[in-house]
Amino acid sequence: MMEYFASLDHVLQAFIATLFTWGLTALGAGLVFLTSGVNRKFLDMMLGFAAGVMIAASYFSLLKPAIEMTEAEGGIPWLPAVVGFTAGGLVLFLIDKVLPHLHIGFPQEETEGIRTNWQRSVLLMLAITIHNIPEGLAVGVAFGALAADIPSATFAGAVSLAVGIGLQNFPEGAAVSFPLVREGMSRTRSFFWGQLSGIVEPVAAVCGALLVVVAKPVLPYALSFAAGAMIFVVVEELIPESQLEKNTDLATLATMFGFAFMMMLDLAFA
Numbered sequence: 001m002m003e004y005f006a007s008l009d010h011v012l013q014a015f016i017a018t019l020f021t022w023g024l025t026a027l028g029a030g031l032v033f034l035t036s037g038v039n040r041k042f043l044d045m046m047l048g049f050a051a052g053v054m055i056a057a058s059y060f061s062l063l064k065p066a067i068e069m070t071e072a073e074g075g076i077p078w079l080p081a082v083v084g085f086t087a088g089g090l091v092l093f094l095i096d097k098v099l100p101h102l103h104i105g106f107p108q109e110e111t112e113g114i115r116t117n118w119q120r121s122v123l124l125m126l127a128i129t130i131h132n133i134p135e136g137l138a139v140g141v142a143f144g145a146l147a148a149d150i151p152s153a154t155f156a157g158a159v160s161l162a163v164g165i166g167l168q169n170f171p172e173g174a175a176v177s178f179p180l181v182r183e184g185m186s187r188t189r190s191f192f193w194g195q196l197s198g199i200v201e202p203v204a205a206v207c208g209a210l211l212v213v214v215a216k217p218v219l220p221y222a223l224s225f226a227a228g229a230m231i232f233v234v235v236e237e238l239i240p241e242s243q244l245e246k247n248t249d250l251a252t253l254a255t256m257f258g259f260a261f262m263m264m265l266d267l268a269f270a
Helices: 003-005 010-034 042-074 079-098 121-150 155-182 187-196 200-214 218-240 248-268
Strands: none
Touching: 003 010, 003 218, 003 248, 010 121, 010 155, 010 187, 010 200, 042 121, 042 155, 042 218, 042 248, 079 121, 079 218, 121 187, 121 200, 121 218, 155 187, 155 218, 200 218, 218 248
């Protein structure tokens, strides 16, 4: 099965990989059919774990290959990494300021972005959707980089990135669906909104893969851009939400474990 997957077009690989990550988002959202709620300490641990995975992926799967790529081609090693990383954070910052959304656990009056009368369910879903854009982009450029035939970009590394992001998507689906159930929404509709937050990942992945396949010179910038966008999400959203209920030690330890897990995954299969 893996050999067949490795033989596919790189854009198709990115699409299939993010169908997997979307599927795990849906699986997490589907927990609403099995239980009445998720323990808040467990949820904070999972959010912390997700933060650790994304931090490690940003360096080992994105920034490090971008730096090595530029160095191998005789360029200034830090330039694409710095420019792309900064641009990724700035673009997410602008989206965050414009697109209406509400972070999980916060009251509706703390809705961010342009003022709107949209329902809380839509605002919660959009918060996770913003989070998922850089994740899908990261998987897309990782698989798209394989077309450039550069040693630092490996199939195993791209697969490990998709697996790591997929695993941390599981609690995100639950983090959207369960609050909606508590607010009186039916379990079916809560599941629908929870899984819908992950649909942007295949779209972003295909766009990212197509970009680097047809324009190899932008690859280090694209990898770094995805890293910057992910770090913005971690610092602005995941870490604050994981510590909102004062489960600080548990969330912090989970973040460290998530980082170590993703580091192991990336290096073991590189």
